[in-house]
């Protein structure tokens with residue numbers, strides 16, 4: 001239960017990408033790193049047939065529960081995107097919220113892309129969302145902070161430092177009973193790096209969509225890759 005609350009606080013409020021993902025449907029879609037379903041649920045409600053993969057079964061249980069509440073259907077699969085083998089193909093495989101940048105080793109990103117490619121129907125596209133400027137995405141003081149608290153739960157980024165290609169974030173999580181810190185690592189990657197890794201995975205760049213900066217969110221880029 002706890003992980004779900006922190007997940008919702010730390011990544012549930014992002015909305016800059018939803019119109020783009022909705023524009024791909026209705027279709028047969030697979031979301032990698034779906035978490036509690038911020039994107040998968042919206043897609044299912046808009047009429048897509050959605051499968052959602054995540055390493056974290058607790059988050060997927062919440063996704064399933066939320067789907068039930070919405071009267072929507074989402075297939076949930078607890079699995080590692082780097083070794084995925086569903087034996088099914090999709091028109092779109094999507095990796096929102098810079099999922100690819102959570103895979104901090106190049107070999108893990110290539111493995112994920114290679115596996116994703118195997119799940120594409122002929123003509124299907126793997127869409128990878130990338131934050132090309134992590135510093136700005138996370139710390140631009142001009143941008144208002146996203147929601148950081150719900151009821152007694154609060155999460156704040158209290159420190160961020162760059163170590164080589166890694167951005168190391170320290171979150172301070174506070175509830176009624178305790179205060180603790182947790183860290184997350186995200187890799188600095190630009191579209192060119194990922195395009196080269198995609199080639200290793202047998203995928204070529206077909207589209208490059210820019211979601212421009214607005215008054216709430218910094219720019220992000222979505223790469224469309226195909227076999």
Ligand SMILES: C[S@@+](CC[C@H](N)C(=O)[O-])C[C@H]1O[C@@H](n2cnc3c(N)ncnc32)[C@H](O)[C@@H]1O
Nearest residue numbers: 011033034035038054055056079080081096097
């Ligand atoms: C930032 S959340 C994004 C959730 C959702 N896609 C969204 O856009 O709101 C990233 C998710 O990726 C999952 N994850 C991390 N590594 C993974 C892997 N190797 N395979 C599958 N899921 C993974 C995490 O458990 C987490 O739920």
